Amino acid sequence: MTDTEPKTLQKQLDQNLAIIKQRFHHTTDLKIRDIQAAHLKASIIYIDGLIDSKRLQESVIRPVLHMTPVERELVDYVATQVIEAPDTSTAYEFQELSSGLVEGKAVLLFEGYAKAILTDIAEWKERSLEKPISERAPRGPIIGLTEKASTNINLLRGMIKTPDFCVDTQQVGILAKTNVSILYLSGVVDQQVLQFVQKRLNHLNVKYVTESRIVEEALEFSKSIFPLSQTSERPDSIASSLYEGRVAVIVDGTPRAVIIPSLFTDNLQTPDEYHTRYGRLTNRIIRFIGLLLSIYIPAIFVALCNFHQNELPETFAKVLIPKGVLLNPFFEMVLLIFIFRTMIDIAFRLPQSLVILISLVGTITIGDSLVKVKLTHPFALVSVAITFMLTFLVLNKLVAAITTLRFSFLLIGAFLDFTGIIVGTTLVIIYMAQLKSAGVPYLSPLIPCKPKELKDTLIRGDLKKLLNSEHSYLREDNG
Known part of the structure; x- marks a missing residue:
């Protein structure tokens, strides 16, 4: 013009x-x-x-x-x-x-x-409804969101059959306008969370929006290795969040919804837990233990090798610290973590027909060769393999935090022993305690403790009580 x-x-x-x-x-x-x-x-x-x-x-x-x-x-x-x-x-x-x-x-x-x-009289091209890719579950609905916002809202309206389901759509972008829809349940939504979301989106000044990550960054407010907002491509998960008083944001062209507030305990939950009786007392505890082990195993291994060789039983020490390995334990761990991380990245980007072949070649050839040339030894290889296997329990949600903390504690364990690991863990907990998502403490309801909300944290409580309970959030206006 x-x-x-x-x-x-x-x-x-x-x-x-x-x-x-x-x-x-x-x-x-x-x-x-x-x-x-x-x-x-x-x-x-x-x-x-x-x-x-x-x-x-x-x-x-x-x-x-x-x-x-x-x-x-x-x-x-x-x-x-x-x-x-x-x-x-x-x-x-x-x-x-x-x-x-x-x-x-x-x-x-x-x-x-x-x-x-x-x-x-628009006729937009879109793919048919398919199974969720990143949130697969053995039980529950098998329909995932698409790239068309109107279709996604239609799916949610099919699940939430109430006139209280509200959609507030606005256009974001200077060069090109993109529809961004705020979804909530009137009378259920936390008003301060809703006002926070509306304020942040109103102040979102960008040329264009092609991906929901732009909206995520605007809603997270502060930079952190932990996700202060969560995404989902499952309509049932989004509907459940709305019933809990949260707010969902859908960006036209993105097959995911951004949900806020996001709490640490959300990362331990999976959609199928609400469709089955099995594991309601153990699943989340196992994931939490797996999360801790995926962070600390390399650090513990290096600390034992560097500072406690003489304190270990002789049989165990021979397995843990064999002679003749070219690399010291720290660089051994760094090399193995780098190789595993590279192989995962390659597997995600290769054509599916080559994934199995490359995985077999990489794991067998590279792993066997590293042991034979004395760059590493079997126990270290097994330790890193277990570390990455446990990472997949919460990979989609906490991958950035796990990666950062794993390497940080690996450095601490190599130079400061278990004392440094304990101090570092304390600092991480303090750091997490001051994080807030839309003004809601990230560790809530654990810190600060809200006993009434604990029934859906490390264990999944009785479904009837969960459905009939009222959710509230301790929050603080951080503008």
Whole structure:
């Protein structure tokens, strides 16, 4: 748009068409269909590929071609009584027309009228509903979100059948507008959390939004290795969070919802736990122990090798610290962690047909070769393998925190022994205790302790009591 270009529509049809073509830089998929509406010349404008051609023909073109001349205001008459589409509006400015066209609307202009009709006949391409990829579960619904926000909201409305389910959609972006929808249950949602989300999104000033991570960073407010917001592609998990008084944010084009507030104990939960009796007392405790071991095993191994060789039983010491290995325990751990981390990264990016082959070649060939050339020994290899296996218990949620803490404690264990590990753990707990998600303490309901909320933390309590309980959050306005 140039400074000399008019902002409002003109009465000359050709002038309006020229301005619209200029705004879209004469792109070839901008289509203009000239028609005769009663006694006036008219044009229908749309972007090819975004609209449903059949609906355009049946709801707009055919009724307008068969309309009879009227004495009253033509544009309002056509919009209210001629066009047969459910979503029709009028506009006076070129900016409204441009926004409507890129959203899949058809624009109808008449000669002699500085007013346009916008009709929503969009036909967006989207994939069919599929199983969640990153949140697989043996029990529960098997439908995941798609890239289309309206489809995702439709899925949630199918689960949350109440008029209290509210959707607040706003457009974010300067260069290109993207629909961002705030979802919550009126009367259930924590009002201060809702106000926090609305305030943060209102102040989100970016050129464009292509990924929900941009919204996540805005809602997390402060930088941390721990996730201060959580994402989910499962409608049942999102619905459960809304029932608990949380807020979900869906970005059009992203098959995930951002849920806030996010608490540490959320990382120990899985969706299938609410669909089965098995493991409600042990599953989360096992994951918590696995989380700790995936962080501390390398540090404990190095600390034992460096500071406690003489204190270990002779048989155990021979297995733990064999002679003739080229690398000392610290660099041995660093090398193995680097190799395992690289193999995981490769497995995620290779074609699926090659994943099994590369995994077998990598684990057998590289592992066997490292032992034979005396760069490492079997016990260290097994320790790192167990470490990474346990990481997969909570990999999708805490991968950044686990990776950072694992290497940090590895350094501490190599130079400061178990005393340093204990001090470091204390500092991490203090650090986590001061973290807040939307003003809610990250370690809540453990720190500060809320006994009534503990029934759904390290154990999963009785479902009837969980469903009927009222959730509340200790929060602090951090703006």
